[in-house]
Amino acid sequence: MSKLWGGRFTKSAEEWVDEFGASIGFDKQLVFEDIQGSIAHVTMLAACEIVTEEEKNTIVAGLQTLKKKAEEGTLAYEVAQEDIHLNIEKQLIDEIGPLGGKLHTGRSRNDQVATDMHLYLYHETKTIMHAIRAMQESLIHKAQEHVETLIPGYTHLQRAQPVSFAHHLLAYFWMLERDYSRFEDSLKRVNVSPLGAGALAGTTFPIDRHLTAELLGFDGIYENSLDAVSDRDFILEFLSASSTLMMHLSRLCEEMIFWSSQECQFIELDDAFATGSSIMPQKKNPDMAELIRGKTGRVYGNLFSLLTTLKGLPLAYNKDMQEDKEGMFDTVVTVKGSLRIFSGMISSMSVKTEQMEAAVSQDFSNATELADYLATKGMPFREAHEVVGKLVLKAIQKNVYLLDLAMTDYTEASALFDEDIYEVLQPKTVVARRNSAGGTGFAQVEIAIEKAKELVNKG
Numbered sequence: 001m002s003k004l005w006g007g008r009f010t011k012s013a014e015e016w017v018d019e020f021g022a023s024i025g026f027d028k029q030l031v032f033e034d035i036q037g038s039i040a041h042v043t044m045l046a047a048c049e050i051v052t053e054e055e056k057n058t059i060v061a062g063l064q065t066l067k068k069k070a071e072e073g074t075l076a077y078e079v080a081q082e083d084i085h086l087n088i089e090k091q092l093i094d095e096i097g098p099l100g101g102k103l104h105t106g107r108s109r110n111d112q113v114a115t116d117m118h119l120y121l122y123h124e125t126k127t128i129m130h131a132i133r134a135m136q137e138s139l140i141h142k143a144q145e146h147v148e149t150l151i152p153g154y155t156h157l158q159r160a161q162p163v164s165f166a167h168h169l170l171a172y173f174w175m176l177e178r179d180y181s182r183f184e185d186s187l188k189r190v191n192v193s194p195l196g197a198g199a200l201a202g203t204t205f206p207i208d209r210h211l212t213a214e215l216l217g218f219d220g221i222y223e224n225s226l227d228a229v230s231d232r233d234f235i236l237e238f239l240s241a242s243s244t245l246m247m248h249l250s251r252l253c254e255e256m257i258f259w260s261s262q263e264c265q266f267i268e269l270d271d272a273f274a275t276g277s278s279i280m281p282q283k284k285n286p287d288m289a290e291l292i293r294g295k296t297g298r299v300y301g302n303l304f305s306l307l308t309t310l311k312g313l314p315l316a317y318n319k320d321m322q323e324d325k326e327g328m329f330d331t332v333v334t335v336k337g338s339l340r341i342f343s344g345m346i347s348s349m350s351v352k353t354e355q356m357e358a359a360v361s362q363d364f365s366n367a368t369e370l371a372d373y374l375a376t377k378g379m380p381f382r383e384a385h386e387v388v389g390k391l392v393l394k395a396i397q398k399n400v401y402l403l404d405l406a407m408t409d410y411t412e413a414s415a416l417f418d419e420d421i422y423e424v425l426q427p428k429t430v431v432a433r434r435n436s437a438g439g440t441g442f443a444q445v446e447i448a449i450e451k452a453k454e455l456v457n458k459g
């Protein structure tokens with residue numbers, strides 16, 4: 001099979017060597033970006049009088065034909081043509097004749113592949129940002145239904161203080177908000193054009209890089225041709241933002257798995273997002289949550305893989321860089337899939353309000369409230385902590401909770417206690433009173449919901 005670069009070669013590689021070096025198996029996903037980049041490039045070549053208007057028209061028409069074939073799925077890719085760029089160029093020449101060979105004037109595959117990936121990642125990052133918004137919306141909807149639903153809040157996975165379930169869900173809203181802004185910020189660096197950097201040093205042709213940048217919707221151009229073809233930071237940033245996002249999702253997965261366990265029974269996942277066991281008929285497994293938790297590892301892996309690939313590379317392009325694509329494609333699929341599953345999983349889960357509320361009234365998570373009570377009445381907090389600690393111990397010994405202790409138990413512990421402690425110790429009161437900014441108090445949660453809604457509506 002003849003190669004487009006075959007001139008200085010006297011023999012061709014064996015098929016299995018070609019296969020090892022080829023990227024067409026995965027970079028064919030860039031076909032539309034590649035054609036889009038080529039149309040912009042040849043349009044610029046004509047505007048700069050490097051090719052004639054007529055030549056440009058024929059080349060663009062040929063590229064449109066290939067695009068149509070790609071849409072119909074009838075474009076045949078050849079491993080012998082190595083990658084998407086050479087495949088398209090070869091097919092263009094087959095389609096319109098030797099004139100197709102003019103397309104590559106003033107361009108290299110090095111600036112071409114970088115351009116394709118910038119275009120691809122811009123588009124996919126936007127899609128992911130939309131998916132983040134959708135998941136945020138499902139969190140808000142669930143939160144709105146559960147402002148006054150109480151769930152144990154934990155530290156060290158020990159019951160700590162009760163919180164509003166809405167407040168707990170909204171914690172993830174804010175994590176996703178930071179994720180959103182990380183992706184949004186990365187777009188500044190994604191939306192820059194490397195096209196026209198040539199192989200590494202620029203070109204002798206009087207090209208107009210600003211024109212191609214404009215035609216492709218980029219905000220500007222890389223200032224340095226070596227940097228333009230060597231930079232993969234924009235992919236690293238994408239993988240890094242994706243890793244952080246997946247880490248957040250994975251933490252929520254862990255909580256949903258815990259909440260849906262027999263031990264908690266705080267939520268029940270919809271049948272559509274759970275699976276059964278092939279042997280144990282009673283099982284309902286939170287597979288989707290486990291899978292997203294598991295897939296987090298591969299996204300981290302993709303980030304580390306690219307960091308490692310790049311660390312020893314001299315400028316400019318090295319074939320090692322072909323390894324930048326599979327992890328990126330894989331991450332796009334994983335992140336989009338995980339966000340989509342999550343939106344559905346959250347909106348369809350049923351929240352077992354009674355189980356949650358039973359849990360918060362059968363623990364000592366109202367102990368802080370009692371210490372705060374004494375402190376409000378003037379006792380130094382440290383001392384109050386000690387007094388309440390003793391009361392907790394007493395209750396444990398009697399095998400009851402704080403609300404079950406007698407008034408005499410309290411007055412013996414401190415003369416500052418009054419009958420109103422029985423109201424103060426109610427879990428609902430405990431939560432309602434945590435009304436500091438950003439706290440779980442119901443009034444604060446209502447404010448947070450409004451803020452959250454404003455953010456997602458902003459776009």
Ligand code: ARG
Nearest residue numbers: 023083109110113317321322
């Ligand atoms: N398939 C190559 C890649 O993905 C395209 C760039 C090839 N450039 C080169 N000089 N071999 O990185």
